Amino acid sequence: MSYAADLPTAPEFSQAPGTPQSAPAQAVHWTRKPWFINALAVAILLVVWQYLNSVNERVPSINEVVSFLGVELGGGSHGGVSRGEFWGPLSISLQRYVIGLAIGVPVGGLLGLLIGGSRRFRSVLNDTVLVLLVLPSVVWAFTASLWFGIGSTAPVVAVVLTAVPFMAVNLSSGIRGLDPGLALMSDAFRVPRLRRATHLLVGGALSNAVTGVRLALMTSWNSLLIVEWFGTASGVGWRAKHWYDAQRFEGFVAWILLFVVFITLLDWLVLRRLEHRSTRWQQQPTLTFAEGEVT
Amino acid sequence: MATILIENLTKVYPPTPTYPQQVQALGGVSMSVTGNVFVAVLGPSGSGKTTLLNIVAGVEEPTAGAVRVVQDGVPAQVGYVFQEPRLLPWRSVLDNMLYVQNRKSDRSKREAEFYLSMVGLSDVAHLYPAQLSAGMQQRVGIARAFLVNPDVLLMDEPFSHMDALTGRSLRDYLQRIWAHTRKTALFVTHDVGEAVELADRILMLRPGGVVFDDIPVNLQRPRRPDDAAVRAVETEVLRRFDSMEAAVRFGDQRN
Ligand SMILES: Nc1ncnc2c1ncn2[C@@H]1O[C@H](COP(=O)(O)OP(=O)(O)O)[C@@H](O)[C@H]1O
Numbered sequence: 001m002s003y004a005a006d007l008p009t010a011p012e013f014s015q016a017p018g019t020p021q022s023a024p025a026q027a028v029h030w031t032r033k034p035w036f037i038n039a040l041a042v043a044i045l046l047v048v049w050q051y052l053n054s055v056n057e058r059v060p061s062i063n064e065v066v067s068f069l070g071v072e073l074g075g076g077s078h079g080g081v082s083r084g085e086f087w088g089p090l091s092i093s094l095q096r097y098v099i100g101l102a103i104g105v106p107v108g109g110l111l112g113l114l115i116g117g118s119r120r121f122r123s124v125l126n127d128t129v130l131v132l133l134v135l136p137s138v139v140w141a142f143t144a145s146l147w148f149g150i151g152s153t154a155p156v157v158a159v160v161l162t163a164v165p166f167m168a169v170n171l172s173s174g175i176r177g178l179d180p181g182l183a184l185m186s187d188a189f190r191v192p193r194l195r196r197a198t199h200l201l202v203g204g205a206l207s208n209a210v211t212g213v214r215l216a217l218m219t220s221w222n223s224l225l226i227v228e229w230f231g232t233a234s235g236v237g238w239r240a241k242h243w244y245d246a247q248r249f250e251g252f253v254a255w256i257l258l259f260v261v262f263i264t265l266l267d268w269l270v271l272r273r274l275e276h277r278s279t280r281w282q283q284q285p286t287l288t289f290a291e292g293e294v295t
Numbered sequence: 296m297a298t299i300l301i302e303n304l305t306k307v308y309p310p311t312p313t314y315p316q317q318v319q320a321l322g323g324v325s326m327s328v329t330g331n332v333f334v335a336v337l338g339p340s341g342s343g344k345t346t347l348l349n350i351v352a353g354v355e356e357p358t359a360g361a362v363r364v365v366q367d368g369v370p371a372q373v374g375y376v377f378q379e380p381r382l383l384p385w386r387s388v389l390d391n392m393l394y395v396q397n398r399k400s401d402r403s404k405r406e407a408e409f410y411l412s413m414v415g416l417s418d419v420a421h422l423y424p425a426q427l428s429a430g431m432q433q434r435v436g437i438a439r440a441f442l443v444n445p446d447v448l449l450m451d452e453p454f455s456h457m458d459a460l461t462g463r464s465l466r467d468y469l470q471r472i473w474a475h476t477r478k479t480a481l482f483v484t485h486d487v488g489e490a491v492e493l494a495d496r497i498l499m500l501r502p503g504g505v506v507f508d509d510i511p512v513n514l515q516r517p518r519r520p521d522d523a524a525v526r527a528v529e530t531e532v533l534r535r536f537d538s539m540e541a542a543v544r545f546g547d548q549r550n
């Protein structure tokens with residue numbers, strides 16, 4: 001029997017608790033805006049760079065690096081038979097990166113759910129995952145290259161092995177941090193298993209999962225570059241090493257710069273937004289109400 | 296008609312690393328509650344009130360004894376209001392309601408909105424719990440318990456974390472919504488005035504989880520906490536509590 005059906009409205013009860021008053025937006029001085037701080041950081045970096053160039057001739061100038069980048073991006077000539085290459089190495093690396101993440105993130109996420117949700121899995125897996133976490137990506141790079149030789153398997157495996165522990169550790173600690181009172185509440189109301197998994201576990205650990213993804217993406221990008229540097233003959237890491245070995249330091253620096261730009265863009269355009277969205281519920285100001293309610 | 300039948304219920308917690316002695320939370324509680332009554336379980340903190348409700352709700356196992364919570368012979372649907380609101384912080388107020396709803400349909404959303412309106416929260420259904428005051432969050436907790444159309448309503452000191460004025464207005468909400476639905480209710484509290492204001496019957500627990508008194512409250516509704524009749528029963532309940540304490544203390548001295 002349904003009471004709502006008996007009483008579609010309840011006028012005697014619906015004394016609305018006033019109107020929410022949102023907090024007034026505070027004006028931030030322009031010197032404290034993120035864009036200004038970022039621009040300042042870049043400017044300082046450029047000044048330091050130019051200074052290093054003036055004291056050490058092996059440090060290429062900004063100018064040299066930029067014009068090298070132009071050739072590399074446009075496919076022009078670097079002198080002799082050597083030609084600019086950019087999209088080729090980039091697409092190979094991105095492919096490895098995406099495949100590795102497509103395996104590593106869900107596998108790590110699943111491990112995180114198991115470790116966070118079950119005591120038995122925790123005792124078996126927790127230390128293994130921690131070992132994975134503390135080993136530097138260089139170790140994966142060399143191990144994977146040793147196992148799989150030159151080719152795309154080693155970099156993909158390195159990306160997977162780096163992504164897994166970040167996902168697992170973040171997600172499992174998110175789940176373990178959940179209020180046990182919420183589980184008891186779900187028990188008391190006999191909330192179905194599936195709804196519980198999606199709303200309580202995933203909902204509660206979502207912000208941790210996004211943080212895990214963010215860290216996994218950044219760190220496994222590094223792993224990828226290292227494997228490509230030492231263990232492959234293709235991809236962006238290999239390209240950077242190629243110019244390093246050829247003692248073309250403007251080329252080496254140009255590629256390092258591209259790596260930094262790539263990961264920064266990824267972080268700004270995708271990951272931070274995801275993180276912001278997934279933690280929205282924590283960031284809301286508490287509203288005050290016009291009702292005579294003391295809080 | 297719903298019935299709560301409790302027979303010789305005992306709960307002993309084993310020693311823990313932090314408290315290396317076993318704790319008897321309930322020491323043989325028996326009671327029987329039938330029909331549309333509001334029963335208060337009154338006791339000081341540590342007297343096993345939360346343990347009792349958790350066992351009745353089926354989320355904790357008794358050490359010994361039996362509990363039956365039935366509606367017309369089948370297991371009853373239970374609604375539980377906790378001491379803390381216990382809302383999912385990452386879901387809106389309305390989604391928190393729908394989280395416990397046993398059917399999913401347009402109707403269930405309408406019912407959720409109806410019970411939110413009963414506690415005066417129609418305007419905040421889309422907000423996150425953290426955006427509400429403690430009193431409003433607890434009102435969501437009350438609306439949620441009624442939403443599952445419970446045969447039995449369990450409430451664990453739902454107003455003890457509120458300041459006195461908020462508690463007063465929430466008791467008022469509860470009285471009105473209960474008068475409307477008249478669910479079999481088990482309401483746990485350490486507040487004598489609250490018990491008298493709300494209940495048809497008061498069961499008194501003492502530490503160790505033993506029922507030592509069972510007092511009927513035959514007063515008209517709605518009641519106000521400052522009604523003379525309410526005050527009179529309150530005095531009587533306190534007197535009985537004092538004599539129980541004196542008896543326990545006297546017993547201690549003789550040992
Ligand atoms: N999970 C637990 N483990 C050990 N002891 C507990 C546990 N829960 C409650 N207790 C103990 O049982 C007794 C009764 O607790 P509780 O039911 O919470 O009392 P109340 O709700 O009346 O304050 C207390 O002494 C408390 O410390």
Ligand SMILES: [Mg+2]
Binds near residue numbers: 344346378451
């Ligand atoms: Mg308690």
